[in-house]
Amino acid sequence: MMDWTTRDQRAFVRTLTRRALLYTEMVTTGAILHGSPRERFLGYDQVEHPLALQLGGSDAGELAECAAIAEAWGYDEVNLNVGCPSDRVQNNLIGACLMAHPEKVAAAVRAMREAVSIPVTVKCRIGIDDQDEDADLERFIALVADAGCEVFIVHARKAWLQGLSPKQNRDVPPLNYPRVHRLKASRPELHIGINGGIKTLEACREQLAQVDSVMVGREAYQNPWLLAGVDEALYGVTGPATSRHDAARAFRPYISRRLEEGAKLNHITRHLLGLFQGRPGGRRFRRHLSENGHLDGACLRVYDDALSLVPETTPVTETA
Numbered sequence: 001m002m003d004w005t006t007r008d009q010r011a012f013v014r015t016l017t018r019r020a021l022l023y024t025e026m027v028t029t030g031a032i033l034h035g036s037p038r039e040r041f042l043g044y045d046q047v048e049h050p051l052a053l054q055l056g057g058s059d060a061g062e063l064a065e066c067a068a069i070a071e072a073w074g075y076d077e078v079n080l081n082v083g084c085p086s087d088r089v090q091n092n093l094i095g096a097c098l099m100a101h102p103e104k105v106a107a108a109v110r111a112m113r114e115a116v117s118i119p120v121t122v123k124c125r126i127g128i129d130d131q132d133e134d135a136d137l138e139r140f141i142a143l144v145a146d147a148g149c150e151v152f153i154v155h156a157r158k159a160w161l162q163g164l165s166p167k168q169n170r171d172v173p174p175l176n177y178p179r180v181h182r183l184k185a186s187r188p189e190l191h192i193g194i195n196g197g198i199k200t201l202e203a204c205r206e207q208l209a210q211v212d213s214v215m216v217g218r219e220a221y222q223n224p225w226l227l228a229g230v231d232e233a234l235y236g237v238t239g240p241a242t243s244r245h246d247a248a249r250a251f252r253p254y255i256s257r258r259l260e261e262g263a264k265l266n267h268i269t270r271h272l273l274g275l276f277q278g279r280p281g282g283r284r285f286r287r288h289l290s291e292n293g294h295l296d297g298a299c300l301r302v303y304d305d306a307l308s309l310v311p312e313t314t315p316v317t318e319t320a
């Protein structure tokens with residue numbers, strides 16, 4: 001998610017779940033091929049694995065080149081964005097507008113598959129504008145699967161590219177989970193993941209009875225403690241954090257390292273503002289970081305002070 005799932009956010013998430021697959025923000029082929037330094041667009045911490053790089057683009061040759069670069073940088077998967085509705089990307093034939101060009105997506109996937117041995121996956125919508133959610137989606141999936149894509153993450157709502165802002169396009173077009181379930185039923189050989197409006201581990205579990213995976217976006221960002229239950233509830237293994245304070249403390253060495261590299265405290269800690277959401281002291285934590293994290297020279301002390309404003313509970317009372 002642009003500006004949200006930055007490398008710092010992802011590193012923080014690893015204090016909560018070791019297993020969930022993490023995705024980068026969308027990075028355009030132009031940024032990778034012509035941006036400098038490349039580290040700015042592709043750099044990550046080893047702790048973030050398993051990690052997928054999401055690409056934005058439509059030129060098969062450029063996408064193949066970027067996929068190869070992603071593999072060389074050690075990414076575990078490369079994902080093509082066919083879901084972003086912003087005007088800016090539509091003008092460059094990036095994102096959801098590609099739902100209207102399945103042959104182009106298929107050609108890109110074929111070229112990417114030939115360039116790498118890591119999985120090449122696609123994130124798409126159930127349709128755009130006046131597309132038929134059944135016939136057009138089926139055709140899109142059939143062509144792209146024929147090109148070698150075995151994994152689709154489907155945001156279970158259309159994007160209306162005319163007249164809705166990107167933000168509205170995440171809420172206004174209605175969710176249609178049954179459409180994604182039918183897709184899985186009709187193409188059982190494909191890995192079908194579902195996305196959109198899923199907010200609890202219970203809801204994830206319900207979805208997993210019908211599809212292969214669940215992608216959680218906004219809720220995981222705004223209420224990161226949700227992710228602390230993922231390893232146990234969905235993978236059957238113990239997760240890394242027994243309490244929010246635990247997770248926050250485990251993140252200290254990472255913050256310290258990033259500060260030494262020149263990162264600003266608030267660029268890192270803005271992703272933790274929801275950690276104590278709904279808990280006593282949660283607002284004070286948030287306020288202290290927001291008011292002090294951006295000041296020149298803000299250091300770990302600010303972080304520790306913010307944490308000290310939240311009473312520490314015993315691990316047994318912490319629930320996801």
Ligand SMILES: Cc1cc2nc3c(=O)[nH]c(=O)nc-3n(C[C@H](O)[C@H](O)[C@H](O)COP(=O)(O)O)c2cc1C
Nearest residue numbers: 001002025026123155170195196197198216217218
């Ligand atoms: C701030 C923000 C940035 C986003 N950026 C991306 C992106 O770069 N790539 C992408 O595939 N989806 C992006 N999305 C969409 C989410 O991945 C997801 O499809 C959408 O929010 C619906 O899922 P949710 O209800 O679980 O959040 C973004 C969403 C938000 C809120």
